Amino acid sequence: MTSPTLIVVSGPSGSGKTTLAHALARALGCPAICRDEIKEGMAHATPGFTPSPGDPLTQRTLTTFFEVIGLLLKAGVTVVAEAAFQDRLWRPGLEPLAGLGTIRIIRCTVDATVAQARIARRVEENARRAAHDDHDLLRALASGESSLDAFVPISLAAPTIHVDTTDGYHPCLPDILTFINDR
Template identity: 55%
Template sequence: MREPVTGAGLRAVAESSHDHPSPQTSTRNEGLAGTRPVGKPTRCRRPGDRYNRTVTSRPTLVVVSGPPGSGKTALAHTLARTIGAPAICRDEIKEGMVHASTSTSGLFTAGAADELALRTLPTFFGVLELLLRAGVTTVAEAAFQDRLWRPGLQPLGEVAELRVVHCVVDANTAWTRIQRRWESNPLRRAHADLQNPTDHPLRHASFDRVALDAPLLEVDTTDGYQPSLPEIVSFVDKTR
């Protein structure tokens, strides 16, 4: 059994440690892994740095668009579940803002350019950019019309592969869906898509679909999906 070190023995150990410091605690750069000169600052890495070093392929941004009532939200969530990706929906972001901004029912009045609609746009694009720069393939859904949405979508093509899925349906079917949605879902009060029915056919026909330099697939959602869901998945998911 080793006897405890006391008195002069302790002083000898302390002096020996001082004269011969351990390599693990050395402050000099002697070529040992994990050591650096005293005073040299450690660089703070941004969240995207590690992704840029380890991921060689870019994520995919699936842009699901179409006029109100065209079935784009249902398709976006179905695609997201199928390929294993988040679905970021513009209307759902606004509904969350309404939930946080009103404490009494009826305080918020939706309009084409109401305060929350204006706040939703930068929030939507900010979330998309955050996910894509982290290497997350993402499904984005909104009524993307060219003049308003292309300036925000186009720069995302620098960090992601773009795929555009445009939903189409006739004006009568779209209007029936809009009415049914308003009757069954109180959250639709956050949006201004239920307008004068006599103006709906013109608004539907004049929908200015977003024009991006990216592959585009048109999907008829009148009765199921044409082309079929597996064909849509094959179009948007480059790993399949």
């Protein structure tokens, strides 16, 4: 039996991670486990929740995210895992999973103005985004307090591909799938 693959889709906010993760999961026939979607489900079950940096719900989300991924990998399931995956926060959760399957890292990149427009659009169009601190992120980006350039990508010893999502996918989806399946 071959080992499952853990496809790690990462990138800064607004870089198209979730959209790409779901497209990959559909193409591969496997689940996409998205950190933000887990948090949205927890927020739904927590009336009155207000997001803030490091809040208890965010901490529980992180633990649950890695537990679910580990459970699936141990069962032999290939998984697409999507989150920002900034190195210092996420590498400690990913490293223990390395022995459970083959890891492929996909780093989403995007033009900063496109990312900011995507963040603004999802705040307007998706009520579930209230579980996240997108309004503060937009304010910080607009004021220059924060920059998408501050994103520190995950640094694991695993094959990595950079995908520009500014206008479609470059490289294209079939090429990304070839990268994932190359053993």
